Amino acid sequence: MMLQLAKEVVVNLLFSKHYFNKKIIQKSKNASKPKFILSFDPDEENDIKRIPWLLELLKKYNIKASFAAIGIWVEKYPLIFKQIIDEGHELINHTYSHPDNPDLNPYKHFNKISSQERFNEIKKCDEVVFELLKYKMNGFRIPHFGNQFIEDIYPMLEKLNYSFSSSTLAIKSGTGGDPYMVGNIKEFPIMNCPKHAYCIFDTSHAFRAKIVKHSPDDFINTFKDLLSISKKHNLFLNLYQDPQDLHKFDYEKFLKLIDKNRSHFDIVVYGDIL
Ligand SMILES: [Zn+2]
Numbered sequence: 368m369m370l371q372l373a374k375e376v377v378v379n380l381l382f383s384k385h386y387f388n389k390k391i392i393q394k395s396k397n398a399s400k401p402k403f404i405l406s407f408d409p410d411e412e413n414d415i416k417r418i419p420w421l422l423e424l425l426k427k428y429n430i431k432a433s434f435a436a437i438g439i440w441v442e443k444y445p446l447i448f449k450q451i452i453d454e455g456h457e458l459i460n461h462t463y464s465h466p467d468n469p470d471l472n473p474y475k476h477f478n479k480i481s482s483q484e485r486f487n488e489i490k491k492c493d494e495v496v497f498e499l500l501k502y503k504m505n506g507f508r509i510p511h512f513g514n515q516f517i518e519d520i521y522p523m524l525e526k527l528n529y530s531f532s533s534s535t536l537a538i539k540s541g542t543g544g545d546p547y548m549v550g551n552i553k554e555f556p557i558m559n560c561p562k563h564a565y566c567i568f569d570t571s572h573a574f575r576a577k578i579v580k581h582s583p584d585d586f587i588n589t590f591k592d593l594l595s596i597s598k599k600h601n602l603f604l605n606l607y608q609d610p611q612d613l614h615k616f617d618y619e620k621f622l623k624l625i626d627k628n629r630s631h632f633d634i635v636v637y638g639d640i641l
């Protein structure tokens with residue numbers, strides 16, 4: 368475990384380009400126009416509070432996105448989640464209490480609780496969202512999927528009649544980030560950072576990490592690089608962000624880049640692909 372972690376830090380700092388090339392670009396077999404999916408994990412209360420602002424911007428640039436819904440936040444902020452759906456975005460199940468979430472359930476880890484507790488976490492979120500919003504989710508994301516990933520989610524998702532998950536990393540997927548099937552569940556791996564191959568290209572490593580991070584301009588430039596690599600090699604771009612970080616860089620510039628590249632990508636949500 369420690370060795371793997373040490374290896375990942377060394378790769379991130381010194382050999383990112385090589386690993387990104389070998390494990391992602393060379394593995395991807397996506398033949399058609401690349402797909403682009405933007406998703407958000409509003410895990411903490413300061414993420415939830417940014418959602419109305421974010422929805423305005425997504426509307427302005429006509430981008431539909433996926434939001435990972437935690438049951439407790441849906442109970443506390445039903446109107447915000449209703450607005451997400453009303454504006455045509457997608458909700459995916461992100462458990463009821465997000466084990467290890469500092470605000471909600473700090474002392475548990477999703478991959479260490481019993482499988483019955485895991486199932487209950489997923490099922491309860493599904494029920495809360497259906498009861499309060501009359502919305503039937505059919506996709507799931509593991510809390511902190513990088514280090515709390517566990518395979519037994521897939522049969523659980525089948526049991527709940529779900530059809531997809533987005534809970535793994537492109538670099539570890541073996542498919543270069545292309546979606547793949549686990550039983551009847553389609554798994555959409557999240558894209559890694561071209562500059563730090565073992566990090567997801569997310570805003571939390573970019574702006575909250577201590578060593579492996581980005582300046583605001585560098586984050587935008589790395590995104591430009593990622594778009595060019597994706598166009599050139601047909602990489603499936605499945606990106607995720609935390610709303611609380613979006614004011615730390617020029618977010619309109621980020622959305623404008625997506626908008627400008629519309630002709631090169633299919634901009635979709637997970638459900639569109641099934
Ligand atoms: Zn989360």
Ligand SMILES: [Zn+2]
Pocket residue numbers: 560561562563566568572573579580581
């Ligand atoms: Zn990075």
